[in-house]
Amino acid sequence: MNPQDGLSPPAATALRAALDQALARVLPEQLAGPTADVLWWALLGTLILAVIQVSMLYATWLERKAVGRIQNRLGANRVGKFGLLQPIADMVKMLTKEDITPSGAHRWVYNLAPILVVPPAILVFAVIPVGAGLVATDLSVGFLFFIAVSSTVVIPIVMAGWGSRNKYALIGAMRAVAQIVSYEIPQVLSVIGVLLMAGTLSTQGIISSQGVAVPPYGSFPGVWFVLVQPVAFVIFMLATVAEIERSPFDMPEAESEIIAGYHTEYSGIKFGMFYLSLYFLTIAAACLGTILFLGGWQAPLAALSFIPGWVWFSGKTLLLVLFFMWLRGTLPRLRVDQMMGFCWKILVPLALANLMVAGLVGKLAKQADASPLFTLAGFTLANLVLVAVAVWLLVAWRSRVGGPAVGLRPPTVAEGAA
């Protein structure tokens, strides 16, 4: 909410004006401005924190309900109506559990890890716009900020794995690092095609370029990028599920193999912090998908734009969160060798090819000065060709090696199986 941008909701602008006036009366002139700024940012920060924490609490409730339904169970239904108070009860349970530090642990690293794992997951919400003007700060490098800050979550995870002095924790941390570092590549590569068309890295700019062009942004009018670049959307969603370590990519904490991965030794609220961070990142990833591919806070039809932007944004985000839960309830976990093979042998080449196709078609459409409808048709055709070629290559590969591609089957002894 930048009251200066002229886009903020009237209530925010009025509140800021009232704050300015009240402070101008009490404080001398040169102090009033900065104090108002600090208070305003504190207010915004509190608001964001409150909203994402409540969302996180009820995301856990929704996950238990949704996965329960998928698996033909009822899910949480004992505490409160429909189990709605269950997350509160869980929180109390976590806070009252015994806090254990293993005697062999590196005390500082072990205790700092759960503290440091949460701030990056909260910081990314600074660049997420939930409506016209409803963004904490519209950075010109917003998307890069999101990727950079969320990638630092790896470091506390390594600290947890190493500081615990536990071999399962260490294996979990190694898996997490390998997975997050690898899947970041297809994730960013798939988005570059979108950024090429949007012509900006600002999150508001990306949203505006998918709808009615709002100055100062606006280049490709009218269509959500999920329709223009469906292949990029699929790659982005798959890589994102791996980035946030959700099933079927939850090898770092695979309970049937390595107990609980890097948070094996953590109990009580310290474990709660890892849990919190992963849920924050899940919500943030859904927000990012909404911004990049689903038109952000914009209504799908101009006729529906009387419904406020934040309703659209929350609805689309909720849809993507439910998609993540659907994956978790449906698919079995990948093996570690499949995880790396899938990333480097399928997602990365496909993302590179998609980037080239997006650049080529976008450039041709721009040169020919094509109408949006014609451009959309060109992109649809190009994406179909891309998928067809990819499938053909995979099938040809499979028939040549006489089985699933390397990395999608257990390694043979000659390839270094233990």
Added chain:
Amino acid sequence: MIEQAFFLVLAGVTLGAALGVVTARSVFVSALWLVLSFLGIAGLYVLLDTGFLAVIQVLIYVGAISVLILFAIMLTRNIMVGERATNNQWAMGLALALALFGTLAAVGHQADWRLNDAAVVPAAGGLVLTGDSLAERATVPGALVIQDEAGAPTVAASGNIATLGRAFMSDYLLAFEVAAVILLVALLGAIVIARE
């Protein structure tokens, strides 16, 4: 005033963490101090109004290089026991570090650091900071003041990324391509070593 205070805090964090890197007994803890030092430098970039560099610093140095360093330590060292963090090449290392510090200090001493005069940093095609427009710059978060073809200062709405990209693809094309080739060679070298 406030900027000064922020600078002092960030410089303190950067240098203190750097001291931690060389004094920590465990290599792993050294690497963690290095992460903090990198973050301090990112903060300094933010203070210099170069948001893009700050974000790239976090993305590359904190999110990628440090993580790979930590990963390499976990793969190669017997990490469950404490280990001596020095070896018998420390004298050579000290000499190299001093030489590097001397070079950087000499360059830093000779460089033109004025920021409030007109037309400082006359670097890549149009990447010119102008003192007159520093107030103007504040209106667009993260944007760098650049000059248009006629030389009049304008505010780039999309920040300095466009300017930087244009500079890479025109004036600094050779350096850009050489860096890309070096990275490719490193990649191939890693594959060759891993296959042996």
